[in-house]
Amino acid sequence: DPDGDGLNNVEECFTDQWGSNPYHKDIFIEFDWTVRYPGDLLNKPSGEYIDQMVAAFEQRNITLHIDTGGLTGGEEIPYKSIISPDELCDIYWDYFLHNDLNNPRKGIFHYCLVCDYGPYAGFSFVGCDHLDSFCLSAQTLQENQPKYTRKHLIVGGAIHELGHTLGLTVDDFGGNDNMGVVDTFSKQWWKYHNYKSCMNYRYTYKIIDYSDGSHGRGDFDDWGHLDFSFFKNTHFRLPEKYI
Structure with missing residues (x-):
């Protein structure tokens, strides 16, 4: 991992198809989203706001690759009004890993599900064995933050929760x-x-x-404390005042 982005050379070889560089930091995120009742697609992240998120990383010489369907993942999944923590793990297994524990995307992509109502407005969770995933409850966000558009809130919540999977806690x-x-x-x-x-x-x-x-x-x-391998090698420590 010569660039220190948490992806080894074998993984960088796999992601070469999407423009990664073993000598330049790359981060990959897959977004899945539920159909928003009664059937529109407003839970899908907006390209306009995704571009703002990507630009923030570009300024730090980090390439953020967002998959909303263009990198062989990222898809709309069936509507469910409220999703529990246990159901999140099932969705991770069914729609991210596609029932394959050896799926090469595991350990390369961070995973995000956008739904109407999840456990919290934003919720980072252990998909399988590490903190590599997060859920955004778009309807909850919109109800709590009515002055922002749903599209803005989804991406604003995504960069926050992504920070947790990059070790910012x-x-x-x-x-x-x-x-x-x-x-x-x-x-x-x-x-x-x-x-x-x-x-x-x-x-x-x-x-x-x-x-x-x-x-x-x-x-x-924050930028200086990003841990690019945290999502595949999760560890926590007590704050110094408790040690």
Whole structure:
């Protein structure tokens, strides 16, 4: 893995068909989506907003490959109003692995399912044996964040949850997934005011980007802490204050 993107040379050979480069960081995501009742396709990620997500990575010299059907995966799956955590694992098996534990996409692609209602608005989960997957509940997001379009919320949620599968967790930084930051003028709100990242609940959906740590006190360099192999070698550690 000469470029340190978590993909070994054999995997890079497989992904060469989609333009990967063993000397340049590549990240692959497959999106599947449920039909949104009563049958429109609004759960499919929008190319317009996907381009914004891709551009954020391009600025860091990382190529983000998004599969919504063009990379032999990415598909619409049958409608189900509410999807439980157990059902997510079934969907992962049926529509991502296609009932093949040796499917070469495992360990190469991160997996995202967009549905109406899942366990939470955004939910990272262990598809098989590592934290390589996440679910976005588009209808929940739209109900909770009515000032944004559904298309915007899907991609804004995707880059946040992707960050978790790349190792950005509260274990590393207290401003990540901290509910206190949304309470205006609270201690946490002030403490992490400069953490201009989609991983900060204060800016999730407002910012489709991670922080580079350059915004002053209370900021964190997300980009410098990405763990490209985390989604295939998941590990967690306690914050230092608990050690």
